[in-house]
Amino acid sequence: MTRREWIALVSAAPLLEAASSAPAAPVAIAKCASYSGDVTASLASLFDRLGGLDRIVRGKTVTIKVNMTGSPALRIQGRPPGVTHYVHPKLVGATAHLMGQAGARRIRFVESAWATGGPLEDYLLDSGWSVRGFLAAASGVEFENTNALGKSKRYARLPVPGGGYLFPAYDLNHAYEDTDVFVSLAKLKNHETCGVTLSLKNCFGMLPASIYGDDAGVEEPNENPATGRGDTMHAGKRQPSKSAPSELDPSSSREPGYRVPRIVADLVKARPIDLAIVDGIESIAGGEGPWIKGVRPVQPGVLLAGLNPVCTDAVATAVMGYDPRAPRGTAPFQTCDNTLLLAERHGIGTTDLRRIEVRGTPVEQAVFRYEA
């Protein structure tokens, strides 16, 4: 992206939709060519540019939702998932290390592990991640599989303030409630249903399949989920377990491109993200995982972080070569509503690039076009 293109993108934004009064926050960008480089130093530079990690995490419980979408058995050309569709374990370890250095009291890594309610540690090991390495990276590191009840005895009910697009509240694993700081550690990649997978879309994975999965119990959660959430949440073919709040309007569109962006916006409204980190060092383009035909490995060589997830995703979307305010029908939102705009409408953050201060590497120097 040339500087001229960047200015054109920024100045075109208000023509598409009036910018909201949603809050703005700075976003930091750092170039990081590969995972063999000093990922920790690059990440630390981002946190420094955001005012330092200490003030966010010192003495606090930090819950970090990592993006490990799909079965770890599925690989792209045999590559480790961290260099394709998962966040990279080296970045996860660096995050733990820096959080520990900054004085976090407890660092809890969470993910709703695909099709299992078993320990997250097993899932990490099956992904080729070193659980022992994470435990050594900082004190107070722990893990929770949020695909089911996990280590708690009850689910946490998180209402969507002001009412949700699809659901009024969501029943989630306790880890999303029992925390002082919530971090979305996401991947810079496309998504077949939502256009992009960034810090917002990463939060779709908070939904426990025990309640929102295709084999969820009708009345009560199924604590041994073995499927995804396609029929229930993407397509709305069935309702979640009756133990959880039901859908506001079961007669609304069943189209995944309508539903999933709204569910994501609802979730992020219900469980605010305090820190968004986007791993764009190595990734894939064309979809979110190996099951999408035509995905291809890419190496954007970039890391992003911000204190507002909508602002962070807006900048990240621009880094991918897209307009973050693009309407449905325009890349990358050809077949879906724009999750960022829906989150903006919830008042979470602005997508207006003119209002977002970018620190570190300028967008026009970081851009990596995802369209083939």
Next chain:
Amino acid sequence: MPLFASAPPPSAWVPARWTWTDPKTLDLLSGTPINCLLLDSYTVDFISRAAARGIVTLAVFRPGADPADAARKAVRAGMQGVVLEGDFPKGAAARVRDALADTGAIAIELASRRAMALGGPEPIIGTYQGVWPGVQMLDNGAARAGPSGSLWISTNAGFIRSARAWGPAAVWLGYRPPAHSVITGERYGEAIGDAELAGGRWILALDDDFRARLERGDPAALQDWRGMAGVLQFFETHPEWRTLRAYGKLALVQDPADALLSGGILDMIGARHTPVRAIPGQRLTPESLQGASMAVNVAGEALSAGQRQILTNFARAGGTVLTAPPGWKGHSAAPPDQITLDNAELNRLDDIWHDVQTMIGRKNLGARLFNVSSMLSNVVAAEDGREVVVELVNYSAYPTDDVTVQVLGAFKHAQLLTPAGIQKDLAVYPTEEGGTGVDLDRVSACIAVRFRLE
């Protein structure tokens, strides 16, 4: 018997199909463990040159004319035996053995899987049937998930384990490479490893293209050939692994009439990398269950009252027994050319598979392995339990980094062994379940980890 003094015993024969009759091609065998050639045609010169190198030769006959006369002729020419490949009329193998009785030569049957003489007196049993092993791939290079929740790996390992449980005979698989396919050296390595992992042997058979390239000395083909020999050598230099017992607490009581069904279940359990000992129903004894804590009984109504009592006693002593539902029958009515379970049978298997999964859960029943979805494993132990060996074969064309192996038992030492000759001590650490863990940087074609108490 026309075996020369230096001939290895049949249990140590490492077989390959050999279509060449030029003695110069025997040079290809230098540095390989292949010591037994199956010949469709032969010359006396070739046989004697092979014998001079300590290589056993076997004549291959297929259904048609009575093979007894041809078998005698082959043995008179200096061959050490014959292979009857295919479904011969009943009694044909016995007539050949009668014809060779005074020669000491051996007759090996490569029959359909269903016709294999399991538990018989022959030192080698075999089948011409098999699946070409490998991970099923999607168009974009991603591997396909299978019904057992892991990748779908086509394998013969379960069948071999099931067949080997019947007796000490060596088990040979005589299937050939798929036609009209480009087969890389790595894929040949997978076929070799697939059989060796389970203690059997694949009769090495080359596709036409590879054979032609090898014959003219193509450097890439020669390199692949050496790689295949390396995989063979890796397993053949550890013959003791074939004699170690299955390590683990899960037992599968097999249907006496259906090694295929048992093999299918063993493959499903194997995909979860759960060590399992296969026990044919008629060999079920209290001793055969010693050390086990769980038993899956798919023999069902085929067990005698006494055998059922053994399982009852096992349960009374604290063991868990999972029995197929009443009326549940296996596969014995399927056509003879069917060697894998079809969808209907897989659905029937689901009747008990869900229960097996629930029963196994995440318990460590001998070993737990992580990041091994493209691999199959075999976990065996010395009788005294002082040594446990975990063998891994990778069915993906790509190496896998960062594999974790955890075995039950507090072992002080672990050593990595690879076909490249690497023998590297590994750092061991205790696991939550009182076991021992090691981390492996990378698994390419195959490896083994040897755990030792001291």
